[in-house]
Amino acid sequence: MLGDISFRNYKKNDIHGLALYPATMIAPVQNLILQELLKSENIESVFDPFFGSGTALYEALELCPDIELVGCDINPLAHLITKVKLQGITKSIKIDIEKLKNYLNNVEIDDFSFPNMNKWFRSDIIISLKKIRQSIILIKSKRNRLYFWSILSTFIRKYSNTRSSTYKLHVKDIECIQRMKNNLIDDFLTSVEQNISKFTISSSNLKLYKNDSLKQLAKFKKNSIDLSISSPPYGDNATTVPYGQFSSLALHWIDKKDLAFDGWELDNYSAIDRKSLGGFYKGPIENETGNLLLQPYLDDISLSKQKKVISFFKDYFLFLDELCRVTKKYIVLTLGNRTVDGVNINLTSITQEYLEHKNFRNIYECNREIPNKRIPKLTSKVNNNSVFSMSKEFVIIHRKTI
Ligand SMILES: C[S@@+](CC[C@H](N)C(=O)[O-])C[C@H]1O[C@@H](n2cnc3c(N)ncnc32)[C@H](O)[C@@H]1O
Structure with a gap:
């Protein structure tokens, strides 16, 4: 469907290089995917529930200037960067x-x-x-x-x-x-x-929310979004990518009147990360399909490390449930498979199977190497063996069947 998606030489000399943000998507990859999907059928709205620096939403705008863009992120810095990219600057x-x-x-x-x-x-x-x-x-x-x-x-x-x-x-x-x-x-x-x-384009059809996606999604109507495209966190922020901690120094300096700021975000350096997906333990997963998919991994993970995995997947399955409810046509996700306690958790296949179970048929999948990673390939030692962090990302596309 897409051909080569490695884009090894992509350097962010475009608008995506405006401000530094962790773990961003590769714009040309998202552009290729959106080109394919936007030409195949009438898509009027695009939603990114974890927009980060706004890569996917900006690429959708570039391809379709009038398209309705909807996005959500819990981090005020992400909200600021994305708002600037999408609403642009003035003539003065x-x-x-x-x-x-x-x-x-x-x-x-x-x-x-x-x-x-x-x-x-x-x-x-x-x-x-x-x-x-x-x-x-x-x-x-x-x-x-x-x-x-x-x-x-x-x-x-x-x-x-x-x-x-x-x-x-x-x-x-x-x-x-x-x-x-x-x-x-x-x-x-x-x-x-x-x-x-x-700055050559801007959106006049934009809704950006600074909120927990789980709370925001609950406010959306069934089938209200044609296409959802995102790269969700791959695990709890504290042990994967601490987006909140990364942003906190900038958030301290920026005038709060110019931020989508509720007041709790700088209570401590981990405040945003704790409120993010899987940030704290809310009890066991109450979802049969989710439990069945996760159990084989949990069986091999020590009890002390299981809790963090369960915290993340509890939120993640709730997120997928809501995403399936609000999305009318396509779900596109860019994912990574992280390793916990020496066990590589295949978030990609768990997500694919979960989406299939929710009547979203997998129509495409591919993977690419992640070049220039800031997180070293060998991240930690478990029982004296080095643990490899993610070096590949996976793109999956699902289409609603009923
Ligand atoms: C992988 S990053 C997205 C990067 C984005 N695709 C880009 O290209 O810049 C994941 C994002 O999810 C956000 N996030 C984590 N938990 C969240 C939650 N519960 N609600 C909303 N956003 C959340 C983080 O703040 C982070 O910006």
Whole structure:
């Protein structure tokens, strides 16, 4: 159906390189899939229940400018980045960039702070960030402010004291912190100027929710979405990809008035990850099909590690139930199979069988190597044997039969 989907040389020189976000989908792959499905039949709405940086939704917009785009993510940083990509910037962006430069030269440093600011940022970096923060706040156009914040989010991380080798917050060696050159303001302004040419389209039919997908899906009507396309988390965030922890430093700096922010998200570094899929144990899985599919894996996993797997799959099966209810035609998922306690959990085949059971027939599957992974291939040791993390991702397409 799709041909070669490796896209080994894809470099995100497009709009998807606007801001750093973990574990993003490969845009050309999603584009190919959407091209096939959008041409085969009348698709009026596309939904991503875990939109992250908005890769799939943006590709759908590029192919079909009038299509209804619906998305959900629990992370305010994901919401910010995706909103900017899909709603774009205003015609006055160049004027606003000049204003920003002017403010940067004249602004006075305020007493803004947050817990552990000095642990995560060098004092001169704090001054630069405060200048940028105050200057952005002075910009009148909300669209353009959001654009500036989303560009800034990448530099907040780059100039922080946390290591770039992991998405978790992990402080760098002192020598490494001292060696950092402070080009923050120049780097930020260069990026702001360079990225404006990437904005050529925007959506006028967009609904982005900042919510737990399980709660949001419950509000959608049956068969209200033609095509659902997503890459869900592959396990609980804490032991796979800590999207919330990754985002927390940027979220501290960005003006809360410009974020879809409820107030609990920065209670601690794990707050978002704990509220994410499988973030905490809610009891056993009460779903016969789900239990049957998962049991062979659980049998080989030590009791102490089973709980995290059960927490994730309890939420995951509930999510699939809801996704099947609201989706009218196609479900497209990009998945990874993680290893727990030496056992490779085949999330792909579990999902395929579950969807088949819910009357969504599998019409296509393929896989691709994940190049340039930030998570090392050997992640941990179990009983003195190294454990391999995921190096492949799988794409599955299912079509509703009844
Ligand atoms: C694999 S990432 C999606 C990446 C996205 N496809 C992209 O290309 O950028 C998974 C996303 O699921 C979100 N997430 C996890 N649990 C969630 C939940 N219960 N409700 C909504 N979003 C959730 C995370 O915040 C993260 O952005």
